[in-house]
């Protein structure tokens with residue numbers, strides 16, 4: 413078998429890797445070897461995206477949910493969870509503040525809130541109306557993350573102006589999926605993304621690390637994301653949440669960083685986010701240096717909005733803002749892209765193109 417440096421050289425040249433080689437990269441553990449892996453990932457990012465990074469504003473507008481995912485703070489019935497449903501005015505104010513601050517996209521996220529999803533056409537129109545209003549208010553690309561929804565609603569959201577549909581399987585290994593998302597059909601979740609892709613939306617797929625997955629499971633996820641044609645691919649370390657069945661478990665970020673780097677090598681033209689929702693601004697540099705090219709979960713301070721995995725951390729002290737993270741981009745030799753650059757990437761990708 414080729415040495416690590418030979419495998420990385422082939423990856424940087426865009427040549428195919430064998431599954432055993434990909435698994436080897438996912439398992440690299442010495443600091444020196446990991447730095448070589450990350451260096452290769454940065455070279456690949458540079459070729460496809462230059463030095464520019466995309467910035468995503470996050471509006472978690474409803475934390476109500478009808479589901480019971482075992483890892484999630486916002487699972488139904490968790491009395492320790494922060495519950496709110498923001499009004500249209502509050503949502504528009506947050507989206508405007510994010511636009512002013514310099515983000516390139518507004519990510520409208522909710523739990524599977526029955527107010528929107530269980531009242532038929534009326535609820536669907538509430539959600540579509542919200543997307544339409546945010547689009548008109550900001551003129552920015554919009555991502556919707558409403559959970560698993562009917563095909564007709566996805567089409568309606570696209571018509572209302574949603575560019576992206578984000579919905580994470582978290583794992584592509586069926587028994588592990590059932591442990592994480594009990595009672596939620598695997599195929600339905602997967603099918604929603606396939607439908608969104610076919611109806612002209614961009615799609616984000618994601619994997620959670622630190623939940624007992626094996627290297628083979630991660631390899632399976634990479635192949636699944638590739639087969640879906642996911643336009644944005646996310647890796648995020650599990651963070652234990654109070655009041656949930658998985659509170660006692662603990663995640664480590666090593667696998668997340670290796671996975672970010674390996675995804676960058678194998679899916680070099682996709683957006684790979686560095687989420688502020690795992691380790692806050694302190695963890696941003698490591699994720700960017702592993703090959704990420706977008707910063708997600710930027711949240712306006714004093715807005716009463718929460719994160720997903722770190723529900724309060726870094727929000728009101730302003731460290732999860734564009735201003736708060738720009739010095740970190742600079743430290744990494746990176747800079748914010750312009751809105752025009754991001755819009756152009758989105759449009760090109762929708763037409764079936766890859767790099768800028």
Ligand code: SF4
Pocket residue numbers: 477478479480481484485486487488522523524559
């Ligand atoms: S992960 Fe999403 S669907 Fe699952 S309980 Fe949390 S908010 Fe609901």
